[in-house]
Amino acid sequence: MTHAEVLQVFRDTGALLEGHFILRSGLHSRQFFQCALALQQMPVVERLGAALAAKARSLGATTVIAPAMGGLVIGQEVARQLGLRFIFAEKEDSKLVLRRGFKIAPGERLLVVEDVVTKGGRVQETIAIVQFCGGVVAGVAMVVDRSNRAVELGVPTFSLLALDVEAFPADRLPPDLAATPAAKPGSK
Numbered sequence: 001m002t003h004a005e006v007l008q009v010f011r012d013t014g015a016l017l018e019g020h021f022i023l024r025s026g027l028h029s030r031q032f033f034q035c036a037l038a039l040q041q042m043p044v045v046e047r048l049g050a051a052l053a054a055k056a057r058s059l060g061a062t063t064v065i066a067p068a069m070g071g072l073v074i075g076q077e078v079a080r081q082l083g084l085r086f087i088f089a090e091k092e093d094s095k096l097v098l099r100r101g102f103k104i105a106p107g108e109r110l111l112v113v114e115d116v117v118t119k120g121g122r123v124q125e126t127i128a129i130v131q132f133c134g135g136v137v138a139g140v141a142m143v144v145d146r147s148n149r150a151v152e153l154g155v156p157t158f159s160l161l162a163l164d165v166e167a168f169p170a171d172r173l174p175p176d177l178a179a180t181p182a183a184k185p186g187s188k
Contacts, residue, residue: 019180023167028167028169034185051160063104064110072088107135120153
């Protein structure tokens with residue numbers, strides 16, 4: 001899929017929102033990618049998952065891991081497309097952990113899959129879990145990279161859509177954004 005095709009999917013599904021948003025990172029933005037709106041349609045999930053799987057296939061991962069909540073749907077589809085095992089990390093006391101009996105074997109190669117990355121906090125937490133368990137992070141695949149390519153994860157990283165999206169600290173909002181009520185539509 002081209003960048004234009006991915007962006008069109010977000011527009012067609014109403015998943016690219018415009019306004020004033022507080023991101024999970026704490027930054028404020030005029031745009032918000034509500035991947036859940038796009039990923040509620042299985043043909044869209046299949047199409048995006050196939051495109052991510054094609055980019056990551058050569059990494060030799062044996063398992064896909066995703067941070068909950070955002071990465072669950074797309075992570076599972078990428079794993080399905082690659083014919084791999086799928087596990088996820090979820091919050092416990094505001095920190096991502098492995099639960100539900102999921103295990104990572106020493107030396108196991110994992111692909112981290114996420115929906116949207118701004119500062120990369122959840123992806124970095126997931127990478128730390130893999131490394132703590134003795135696994136190897138083969139790479140990171142995401143649908144949308146809205147970090148302005150500022151997040152360095154130290155492993156091969158792929159996205160379907162990379163955008164330079166303005167994001168502002170709460171104490172440095174431009175006047176037009178400060179005058180607009182903020183919404184927090186993402187996961188907490």
